[in-house]
Amino acid sequence: MTDLLELTALELGAAIKRGEITPTQAAEAALEQMEETKKDNAFVCITAELALDRAKTVEAALARGETRAPLAGVPMGWKDNICTSGIPTTCASKILTGFAPPYDATVVERLERAGAVALGKLNMDEFAMGSTTETSYYGPARNPWNPDHVPGGSSGGGAAAVAARSCWYAIGSDTGGSIRQPAAYCGITGVKPTYGTVSRYGLIAYASSLDQMGPLARSAADCAAVLDQIMGKDPRDGTSLDVEAGELLGGLSGDVRGMKLGIPAGCFGEGLESEVGKAVLAAADVLRSRGAELVELEFPMMDYVVPTYYIIAAAEASSNLSRYDGVKYGWRAEQYETLTDLYQKTRTEGFGMEVKRRILLGSFALSAGYYDAYYKKALQVKGLIRQAFDTAFQACDLMLTPVAPTTAPKLGESLSDPLKMYLSDIYTVPVNLAGLPGLSMPCGFDRAGLPIGAQLIGPALGEGRMLNAAHAFQLETDYHTMCPAQRGGRAK
Amino acid sequence: MTITAELVDYISTLSRLKLPQEEKEAMTVQLERMIDYVDTLSQLDTSGIEPMSHVLPLENVLREDTVQPSFPRSDLLKNAPVPDGEAFLVPKTVE
Numbered sequence: 001m002t003d004l005l006e007l008t009a010l011e012l013g014a015a016i017k018r019g020e021i022t023p024t025q026a027a028e029a030a031l032e033q034m035e036e037t038k039k040d041n042a043f044v045c046i047t048a049e050l051a052l053d054r055a056k057t058v059e060a061a062l063a064r065g066e067t068r069a070p071l072a073g074v075p076m077g078w079k080d081n082i083c084t085s086g087i088p089t090t091c092a093s094k095i096l097t098g099f100a101p102p103y104d105a106t107v108v109e110r111l112e113r114a115g116a117v118a119l120g121k122l123n124m125d126e127f128a129m130g131s132t133t134e135t136s137y138y139g140p141a142r143n144p145w146n147p148d149h150v151p152g153g154s155s156g157g158g159a160a161a162v163a164a165r166s167c168w169y170a171i172g173s174d175t176g177g178s179i180r181q182p183a184a185y186c187g188i189t190g191v192k193p194t195y196g197t198v199s200r201y202g203l204i205a206y207a208s209s210l211d212q213m214g215p216l217a218r219s220a221a222d223c224a225a226v227l228d229q230i231m232g233k234d235p236r237d238g239t240s241l242d243v244e245a246g247e248l249l250g251g252l253s254g255d256v257r258g259m260k261l262g263i264p265a266g267c268f269g270e271g272l273e274s275e276v277g278k279a280v281l282a283a284a285d286v287l288r289s290r291g292a293e294l295v296e297l298e299f300p301m302m303d304y305v306v307p308t309y310y311i312i313a314a315a316e317a318s319s320n321l322s323r324y325d326g327v328k329y330g331w332r333a334e335q336y337e338t339l340t341d342l343y344q345k346t347r348t349e350g351f352g353m354e355v356k357r358r359i360l361l362g363s364f365a366l367s368a369g370y371y372d373a374y375y376k377k378a379l380q381v382k383g384l385i386r387q388a389f390d391t392a393f394q395a396c397d398l399m400l401t402p403v404a405p406t407t408a409p410k411l412g413e414s415l416s417d418p419l420k421m422y423l424s425d426i427y428t429v430p431v432n433l434a435g436l437p438g439l440s441m442p443c444g445f446d447r448a449g450l451p452i453g454a455q456l457i458g459p460a461l462g463e464g465r466m467l468n469a470a471h472a473f474q475l476e477t478d479y480h481t482m483c484p485a486q487r488g489g490r491a492k
Numbered sequence: 493m494t495i496t497a498e499l500v501d502y503i504s505t506l507s508r509l510k511l512p513q514e515e516k517e518a519m520t521v522q523l524e525r526m527i528d529y530v531d532t533l534s535q536l537d538t539s540g541i542e543p544m545s546h547v548l549p550l551e552n553v554l555r556e557d558t559v560q561p562s563f564p565r566s567d568l569l570k571n572a573p574v575p576d577g578e579a580f581l582v583p584k585t586v587e
Contacts, residue, residue, distance in 0.1 A: 435547030
């Protein structure tokens with residue numbers, strides 16, 4: 001069974017097509033591994049029976065030759081902010097207790113059409129607000145490399161499950177780094193695509209202008225295979241772009257000769273742990289050895305990206321989360337008198353502290369008297385950040401930065417100081433503000449044996465180039481193939 | 493800037509939140525730190541720069557005006573904390 005768990009999603013998909021492994025065997029192996037790694041608290045809802053039924057359905061479809069998708073029959077998981085018809089979808093919040101959406105998100109429809117076998121819903125920071133998966137109403141998830149450390153967030157459950165080999169890939173969401181940072185902390189590969197390329201229909205909104213879904217998987221090739229299924233125009237999302245999709249996997253050549261890789265000096269200075277910086281720069285050298293050219297860059301906006309992000313994200317959150325009022329769905333306070341009282345008690349008792357903090361900050365930034373100085377100002381700075389990227393991409397084809405300044409912190413270390421936690425998002429948030437694609441790939445380990453991630457940033461719609469560079473790196477290195485058990489972690 | 497208890501009360505009302513005293517005190521301190529921090533932006537000269545809402549050039553998206561099925565009422569009411577079979581129930585709002 002161990003061999004089966006060690007396959008990448010594409011390898012498993014190919015073995016299933018060759019008839020060597022059935023989807024049912026793969027789902028059973030995953031469910032067993034989920035039981036083994038239960039202490040990581042990666043899943044908030046396990047749909048074992050549905051998964052086994054679904055595996056049979058996909059098996060039959062494969063036998064009839066109806067499904068040709070490369071990942072048909074491969075077990076996976078959804079972050080719990082992605083609507084799954086009839087299956088609880090809670091955003092790991094008390095306020096959505098008992099909510100089972102009446103419809104599937106577009107990504108769910110598309111991946112199921114491609115033969116995905118879903119195992120359940122994955123743990124996350126409440127409403128995707130956090131960098132550690134500790135703000136979950138269902139308790140923190142843990143890092144499979146070391147259970148005293150966080151898996152990152154907010155898609156921490158997905159990253160932990162993929163790293164612990166209890167599913168082959170996961171769909172997460174990334175508003176300010178929520179796919180890339182947990183992927184880095186857990187030693188896997190994760191992609192936030194260009195804004196507008198993956199439909200947000202059925203993704204429960206946090207900050208709509210920044211939210212984007214994407215894969216967490218074991219390799220860049222696996223991510224490409226997933227993106228080929230989920231990218232593309234969807235009339236149900238008004239911000240969805242009319243782009244060609246489905247060619248990413250086929251475009252992976254590993255050839256990076258002549259590619260200009262921009263290294264922004266400002267991303268390798270103060271605040272960055274030296275082990276992390278060294279590993280990321282070593283990744284640049286690997287790409288250079290395959291023919292890429294390294295270009296030193298200036299990126300002048302780094303001091304302003306985190307404040308800009310937190311104002312915009314909080315403002316949109318305060319508006320998006322106004323729909324949770326204890327009337328239409330989810331949880332309602334038990335004792336109340338008037339309607340306002342019902343709203344206030346439901347929201348005060350139903351939201352956790354981090355969510356309330358961001359709602360209040362957002363209401364502040366949008367309120368009369370402060371709007372111009374905060375919200376409007378942040379939108380202006382966002383324009384400057386976009387310009388800085390435009391300038392950078394005149395000098396290079398891709399940028400390389402760390403994903404986070406450190407490896408995974410210990411549980412409990414981050415929540416005591418929210419501002420410090422926000423600052424750790426410095427390398428990932430500018431990508432969302434500018435709507436660009438970003439990828440996180442494992443590039444080493446620190447002294448404590450925790451994974452280090454490198455981030456590739458592409459120009460808008462530069463997914464192909466970005467994935468190809470990551471693929472080239474993964475042809476030369478084996479960090480992405482390592483699993484916690486090989487290095488003394490918990491997962492078996 | 494100094495964040496007063498009154499300001500926290502005001503934005504709590506806007507947010508339909510009513511924090512217990514202990515949470516409110518902690519929140520006042522945290523909000524002040526966060527707002528001090530985001531004030532970094534005031535160092536930047538942004539005069540003459542258009543606020544950017546959308547990073548990609550978006551155009552109005554129009555679709556054909558055709559009838560689409562909507563969700564059955566009973567499916568939507570399944571998720572309501574207090575439904576009565578036809579509607580969401582809330583406390584009386586007008587006398």
